[in-house]
Amino acid sequence: MIDGITVFGAGVMGSGIATLVTGHGIPVHLVDPDATALDRAGTLVAQQQRHGQLLGSFPGDTTFGDLTTAESTDGRIESAIVVEAITENTDLKRALLTEVSSVIADEALLISNTSSIPIDELATAVTRPGQLVGIHFMNPPYLIKTFEVVRGRQTGEAAMTAVTALLDRLGRRSVVVRDSPGFVTSRLLHPMINSAARLVGTGVATAAEVDALMQGCLGHPTGPLRTADLIGLDNLVDSLIVLAERLDDNSYRPCEALLEKVRRGELGQKTGAGFYTYDGMAT
Structure with missing residues (x-):
């Protein structure tokens, strides 16, 4: 029986994880210091x-x-499962994991959602490294059926x-x-995306042409x-x-x-524009 899960980070991944968990009847307490991000996440979770x-x-x-939100935990975390889902930045993740690990129960499960940062590197920041495990939640997590689990x-x-x-x-x-x-998925997927972006950047093909060929010829979904x-x-560049x-x-x-896309703030679906445009989909 899972009574509830605390998720840190109200961005795209944190919201998607909250959707997956609440969609299976488990309460989620979503924590982020940005009140605007929490409001946006509440709307996004309901949509998802x-x-x-x-x-x-x-x-x-x-x-x-139920989905509840807070800008901080006030130094108390009662959930037996805690998920860190903030940006893919080693220093930020380590700082948060240090703080969280000092106030969770000895037997609690501590999960880092990371696409590239080694768990052993993050484990040096926590009080009890035996509690820490990695999950690479693919986006959107409420639709993806298989996840990469990383054992340090x-x-x-x-x-x-x-x-x-x-x-x-x-x-x-x-x-x-x-x-x-990068584990397995990022070591394979991210260089492919980088190469595809390079083809577009040098004028060999448009984004739509690259994707059409990868879908039709090589079976990429x-x-x-x-x-x-x-x-x-931005997450891709960080990884x-x-x-x-x-x-x-x-x-x-x-x-x-x-x-250049990142410098222009064209970060993909969450901003309404990336390699494609998403009218009304910016989050």
């Missing part, structure tokens, strides 16, 4: 709940779990049992991988650049920089076309 319900992503007989060298058996039980409760398949920069817009181009630095391989460096 309706969308997921229409697509049959949630059990038909389940009442949605110090992650304990109790944490692995708890995270497996959580994903089972959410109707998700978990694939456990060993810890490394949405195309790499529409996927990039869904991930968020590519982590990969380049941690792997000492400059081929992972984000190309100029991606960097």
